[in-house]
Amino acid sequence: MNEMLRLHRRHFLVGAGGTAIVGATGVSVPIAPAIAEDNDVAELPDYADWKDPTALIRYTGLTLETRRDAIGTGVVTPLDVFFIRNNLNPPGEAAVADPDAWEVEIEGVAEPRTLTVGELKRIGMDTVATIVQCSGNGRGFFDHEASGSPWLTGAAGCAVWTGVPVRDVVEELGGVVDAARFMTSTGGEEIPEEVERDEVIVERSVPLEAMENAILAWEMNGEPVPLAHGGPLRMVVPGYYGINNVKYVRRVAFTEAESTANIQVSGYRVRPVGESGAPDQPSMWEMKVKSWVTHPIMNNATGRVQIYGVAFGGTNPVERVDVSIDGGQTWEEARIIGPDLGRYAWRLFVLPAELEAGDYTITSRATDSEGNVQEETTEPNHRAYDYAGWDRLAVNVTVS
């Protein structure tokens, strides 16, 4: 826990909730409890072997987190550092060998049909930038034990998706049935025969209104969607937590009721610690306002530094970011920089600061266009979903 990691390659490592010691001879950081120095999994899984291993914290073959400092400042998160969280094993590589042949059933419309990706490409096209964030991003900042990977900041990325607007597909098929209240998407992962479908299937319902901005995407950051990210076809629901962005989507149904899959009925529900999941608890749908510093310092000496990070408002644009170098006692407004990719993307922020030798607790606080301010702390919840408090998202830095 107090071991030091030397700066390596291009990544300036920062402790999360830990202490970064910045000395004259280089940059050393201790490993926060939630980050194992040796990754839990030695190798990248086959389906993600093209990723940059130095940028990823590897919990399991299905859960790989982007290191806090590896997110870059290009607004769009590069594919080779983008996090992965799969609920089931992905389909085989054959699924992406001929992407246009992949089929998706559309149900709950006037004229239900099975369409190939090739056919979808003829119906319409749009491009949208969205943050994909795992519901459990930040789990490692909670004190209580909760199942799932102890994600810190890096189960989130901002991607540009191209596909057909779901509303165009619906229009092509005569509109949704009158009773429809939800859009339910089903993943194409293989389910072992001995397992009950609803127990494990990745099937998520979102309110019908979410359809307005949703796209069935075949491209991510200008490349065909990789298998690791749900290719050949992924349901993208801008502003909604990652789980609703169903990978390998095989079926989209406009339904009167929510899915009966466990992942919908009891999973991904915000509930008091110790309580069981149930349909009357809030579902992990829309994301909330959040920000964090990614690089608190740029060098190993005292003087001027540039503090920067990412901020977003969930389904609202982010309007303002404040930064504190004293753990939230005083704040200064940061400058929002770089291209604005739209309300569902994150913004970069930067604040120059003059740092003398000493200890600093650097953190950030975002405000969205509706006046929602990032919370100071996040109350415990059973599954430890979405820690967004600026208190523990802070980074402690010692400049010497």
Next chain:
Amino acid sequence: MNEMLRLHRRHFLVGAGGTAIVGATGVSVPIAPAIAEDNDVAELPDYADWKDPTALIRYTGLTLETRRDAIGTGVVTPLDVFFIRNNLNPPGEAAVADPDAWEVEIEGVAEPRTLTVGELKRIGMDTVATIVQCSGNGRGFFDHEASGSPWLTGAAGCAVWTGVPVRDVVEELGGVVDAARFMTSTGGEEIPEEVERDEVIVERSVPLEAMENAILAWEMNGEPVPLAHGGPLRMVVPGYYGINNVKYVRRVAFTEAESTANIQVSGYRVRPVGESGAPDQPSMWEMKVKSWVTHPIMNNATGRVQIYGVAFGGTNPVERVDVSIDGGQTWEEARIIGPDLGRYAWRLFVLPAELEAGDYTITSRATDSEGNVQEETTEPNHRAYDYAGWDRLAVNVTVS
């Protein structure tokens, strides 16, 4: 020249100025004269061996073009398909091993200094999206013989750069000297001893005003700038042709006169065919309004298709794109889609069209915010720079 290439992997190949035959069994396209089916160079050069070879036309080890259909629709061109045009061999890999140690001399300011990239990172930070386009992009569309690679559409890409604004560096060093009229950047490539410096050195001057938007960039698309794209440090001059975006930048000088390097004095000048280059001819500085279709069709049958491509205004935002499927006799306004990354980035456009069996000449025409309209054809010039005519940027398609 009439050989057919089968559709392979993810890339739908289109002939450029040639004829694409679209049949019931798949997509076949003839190879336009300027595209060799076998690339002139079999292998990617070492410094670019991480690129996607199927996305690139390889002329020489220093000139690799992005295939027209491989550009993607994510606005930001992925690094692994981004074109390369180097005037000299890049420095060795050692240059990017420790990017923060790279040094750049700043001259023509009140307090001239040599700064490391590590020091630059403390001075300031901004992120900007720009198109990088080689002056010779489109050379292959001209009829006359001209030296240089016969680029078609793919010596261009749109990237997001992060670095320090040049104006912040200048301010830090007390401002530019009074006499300064140009910003002159010098590349760090090695020059053989027996060669006269000015004969080959990559040194470019741009008007001083260009400094306002320029950045010294250490990051491209969220990754440290790769050696192939000018890392560890590149001068980025938004809206200006690629040559002015000097790679491996070693020196930035604010000068009274333009550089005496051949590349400035006589090179990159627009001049009548047969005439020698001279300083009184227009230099390849600001880019002009341009667009092209990247995917004229999405499938191999008649019916509705989505025609899409990219459009930009050089230093002005693009405001409108029209598409013609009859070689410019009639036009229909396309929809501009996707995130707007700012005035120096390109925009995506899309137009749905109903195509019956028959022959089509599909092209696009962009208009910028100042009312400048993409030209119908580009007059020959000695070095065959910047073909931007919508006539030859068209793609002929036969739907059967």
